[in-house]
Amino acid sequence: MTQPILKSHQLAKRFGQFQALSDVTLTVNPGEVFGFIGPNGAGKSTTIRILLGLIRATGGSATIFGHDVWRDSVAIHQRLAYVPGDVYLWPNLTGGETIDLLLKLNGNAHTTRTDHLIQQFGLDPTKKARTYSKGNRQKVALIAAFSQDADFYIFDEPTSGLDPLNERLFQAAVLKLKAQGKAVLLSSHILSEVERMCDRIAIIREGRIIETGTLAQMRHLTRTEITVTTHRPLAPHQLTGVHAVQAGPQPNQWQFSVDASALASVMTQLSAAGVVALQSTPPTLEDLFMHYYGKE
Incomplete structure (x- = not known):
């Protein structure tokens, strides 16, 4: 039986007196696009930051590739690509230089695949990052992520700021990853996007997973x-x-x-x-x- 790429069990996080997460139990399998939805403040980004090893959980456990997300975060990141909803870039580097640097930081190189993605997304790689709109900053991060041959892709509101054409390009790229057997965790507030791409969905409310399953399984509600x-x-x-x-x-x-x-x-x-x-x-x-x- 194939082992899950991501497995979390009763993940919890407290900030002082505020309980941000109470019981987040998830699994993401190879070749699966897993949707993670909920309103702002529900706990999506907090969960993702724990999975990335950026903050430490106060309860429960989580593993990616069988490794503890906090203790083994460096090893996990070598096989993982991540795009946040708000991308901040080095202002004096061009878009092309930023893409190359992001790839190099993870042991990857600029390839013809990168050039194809730059052309597809309509990015001018010669402009300084400080001149980019929010949408163009998102494109830089997405191009760097899709250029990598990662085993697990985490997208946290990745199409924020993109026009509808680029949203469709993103969706096509994700479905291509799925066809290659890659695992994808997609946090999004665009429900049509989640519905179109995701095999299973988890709905989070006030730090708790309240429903998980395929859309067909949930339709009884x-x-x-x-x-x-x-x-x-x-x-x-x-x-x-x-x-x-x-x-x-x-x-x-x-x-x-x-x-x-x-x-x-x-x-x-x-x-x-x-x-x-x-x-x-x-x-x-x-x-x-x-x-x-x-x-x-």
Whole structure:
């Protein structure tokens, strides 16, 4: 059985009287893109800083490649690439010089792959870093990360400041890493990005992991949207598990949402009324996210 790249168990972190993390248990496997989502202040970046060995946990344990993240951080970083959400560069170096330096610090070299990434992301490598916008600073870090042949990639809000075209380039590059059997931990607030790329997702709230699994496994927590037109009159208000019923513009047309547990019985009732047209929309990651945070 393949061993996880990342494994954390009941990770905890306290800053004075503030409990930033209480129980963070995660696993990331080879060839997996793992999404890590939650609002600002939920504990995503604190978790990542612990995994990188930048701060020490006050409880629990975490290993990457089987090595303790605090004690063996130097050995871990030799096989790891990381991009933060706010990239700070040496102001007097050009973008190209910065990329080369970042690669050299990790024992890598500038290759044709690096040149291809610079061209893809539309970066001018001759400009000084102090002239770069936030988006261009992100590009420098992403190009350096994707130029490396790492075993584990950690991205913490990596597309902050990028335009939609470069976001798509980032997504394509991540999916290419996945196809090569690399492991990726992606922290993002762009739910469509996570939904498009991630195999599994963990939702963190107030320092605790409250749900982990594939999107398909989590969809039981939300409702499916149904638009249906039937031959015979239908009274969806009377069906168990049906919510937010609205009459459509056509005769015998209705729009409503259905609990996952009631979906089979509702479909049976619709069939009995003679379905003319039916459209169902499964819940999205945003629906799932709002299931936990919408009431705040």
